[in-house]
Amino acid sequence: MGHHHQHGAYPMDVESSYMHPAPNYGPGYVMLSEHGSDHHLRPPPYRRKNIPRYHSKMHSHRRGGCCCCICCCCTFLMVFLLLLLLLASYVYFFIKPKPPNYKISNMKIAAFHLNSDFSLYTEFNVAVRAENPNDNVAIIYGHDGAVAVTYTGSTLCYGKLPTFYQGHHNTTTINVGLKGKSEFGSGLQSALMDNKRKGRIPLDIYVRVPFSVEVGSIRTSPLKAIVHCALVVDNLSPNRKVNIISSKYDVEIKY
Secondary structure, eight states: OOOOOOOOOOHHHHHHHHHSOOOOOOOSOOBOOTTOOGGGOBOOOTTOOOOOOOOOSHHHHHHHHHHHHHHHHHHHHHHHHHHHHHHHHHIIIIIOOOOOEEEEEEEEEEEEEEOTTSEEEEEEEEEEEEEEOOSSOEEEEOSOOEEEEEETTEEEEEEEOOOEEEOTTEEEEEEEEEEEEEEOOHHHHHHHHHHHHHTOEEEEEEEEEEEEEEETTEEOOOEEEEEEEEEEESOOOTTSOOOEEEEEEEEEEEO
C-alpha cells in the first residue's frame, strides 16, 4: 500500500500566518498635490471619512413659492379685468351716458371803453346754457370754472363759473359776469372799428368746466371740459342788444 501523505495544518504554520502581517498593497486612493505631478502623490490622512452630501430643498421651495405668487397675481388681474369689462358693459348698454352740451345763448355789453393810452376796459354778461341729456347721470360742477372772451387772440374780459349740481335730464342757464382791462394797440383798434362798420365782429369764447359724473351712489374722479365757441356778433355797443350771427363749437373732455 502506498503511503498517502496528508498535509495538515500545523501549529507552527498557524502561528506563522499571524506573526507575518499581510503585505502592504498601498491606499485605495491617493491625493494629488497642488503641483499636479506624480512625484507628489500622497495618501489621504489617517481615518479620514468622506462627509456625506445632503441636497437642500430650499431651492425647490423658492421656485414653488415664486410660481404660486405669479399664479395668484395673474388670477387677480384676470378677475379685475373681467369685473371692469362687466361694469363698462353695464354702463354702456343700460345707463347709456351722453356728454353734456354747452351753448352761449345770450350776451350783453355793460362797458366797452377805448382809452387814450391804448387800453381797453370791458364788462360783459355772458349766458352759458348747460344741458344734461342723461336720464340716469347727474353732473356736479366744481371749482375753478371760468369763461374768457378774446378778440384776435387778445383777452378782453374774464369771469368765473359758479359751482352747482345738475340733475338728470336738466338744462340750466348760468349768467356769468366778466370784466377785464387789456392793452389794445392802434392796429387792433382800427381792425375792431372796421368790423363794427361791417356789422360782423368775430369773438372767441373759451369755457373751462371742471365736473364730476354721478351714477347712483358712485361718483367719478374730476373731469374737465374745454369749450371753444367761435362767435360772430353784430355789435359791441353798451346797453344795446347783441345779435349772434353765427357760432361754432368745439368741446374737448380731459380725463
